[in-house]
Amino acid sequence: MAQPGIHMQGPEPYGAHGPRQQYFSPYSWNGGTVLAIAGEDYAVLACDARLSEYFSILSRDSPKRYKLTDMTVLGCCGFHGDVLTLTKMLDARLKNYKHEHNKTMSCKSIAAMLSTVLYYRRFFPYYTYNILAGLDEEGKGCVYSFDPIGSYEREVYRAGGSASALLQPLLDNQIGMKNMQGVQRLPVPKEKAVALVKDVFISAAERDIYTGDQIIINVITKDGIHEEQFPLRRD
C-alpha cells in the first residue's frame, strides 16, 4: 500500500544524478481528501473539491463524492482517471443488480462488491483510495474504507486521501476518545459530527497543499442525502 508524499528540500542541481531515462507512468496523483463518520442513525461523508497535478491546481470544483444509491455515497480520491472509470463501473454494476433483482444494493453488499472489483485489477490497480458511507439494513450509519487493491473494513470513522495522516489522529482522539483518561465513549450526535468535520477540514487545508478550495458535506439519513458546501482556503 503506497502512501503518497513528496518531501523536497529545494531543487537539486541540474544533472546531479547524471543522465537518467524518463519513463512513462500510467498513473498521476490528483490529490483530494475524503472523510466519513458513522453515527447511530446517520452517516457523514465530507470531501474537498480541489483537483491538482504536481504543483498546479487543475480545478477548484471537482468534488470527490459520488452518489451510488439513495442510501450510499462513495468518496473516491487519488488518480482522477481511475476514479472516473471506477465510479462508472460501479454505477453500471449497480444498475445491473437493480434490473436483475428488483432491489437496490445494500451498503454492505456494495462494499463487498467494490472489494472484488478492485482486486480483479490486482496486477494493474485502480490507484484510488475509497471510503463508502451510508446506512446499513438496520438503519444504522456505516462506513467502509478500502485500500487500492480492495482490502476493506467496516469502521466508525476514517479519513482517506492526501491529508489522511493529518485528520485521522484528530478523529481518533475526538470520536474514538483515544488516549484520554476517564472519559465515556458516547455516541456522537449528527450536529457535533458535522461541526467537527468542518473544523477538521479547515485545519487540513492549512497544512496540505492538495486540500482546499471547498468542503462538500453529505449527511445520509433515512430521509435521504442532504448536501452542504463551504468555501475553504484557495491558496
Add this chain to the structure above:
Amino acid sequence: TTLAFKWQHGVIVAVDSRATAGSYIASQTVKKVIEINPYLLGTMAGGAADCSFWERVLAEQCRIYELRNKERISVAAASKLLANIVYNYKGMGLSMGTMIVGWDKRGPGLYYVDSDGTRLSNNMFSVGSGSTYAYGVLDSGYKWDMSVEEAYELGKRSIYHATHRDAYSGGVVNLYHMKETGWIKVSQTDVMDL
C-alpha cells in the same frame, strides 16, 4: 504478528490488529483472523487484500467440496487448495503468509501456507513481523498438556510481547479457540491493558 498452536484441547489462534502503510499506521482494528466457515479459520499476514480475497475464494471452494462430496473438507485438503491456487501466481507479487486452522476427522489441524508455495504442518507457527518475539515467549511457555486457561494466557502474552518490541504490531489481541465443535472467539484485549 499472528500465531497458532495445537495442544491437548484443540488449537489456539492469536493475532494482533495493526496494519501499516510504510511508517503510517493505517488501522489498529484489522481483523486478521478470517472466518472461512464455522470449523475453519485462516490468518492474515503480508498483503491484507491478498489474504482476504484468496481466503474468501477458499471458503467458496470448501463449500463446493461439501456439496459435491456430502462431507466436510479436511484441513489438509483445504490448505492444499489454497496453496495450489497461489502457486499459479508465484513470482507475480502476491504476498500472503497464512495459517489454516481447523478440526476434522484426524483431530485438530494446523497448516502454514504462503505465497511462495510453501505448505507445512506442525504443532506451532508464528507468522509476521513480530513472529520472532512471539516464538520466544511461546516456546518457553508451551506444554502439550496445558489447561485451557493457561493456553489462552500464553497466546495472549506471546502477541503482547511481540507488540511491545515490534513497531509494526499493535492494537488489540484477538484470541480464538478451535474445538471439536468448531471455533469460538475467546476474547479481544487492548494491548494497553496487558
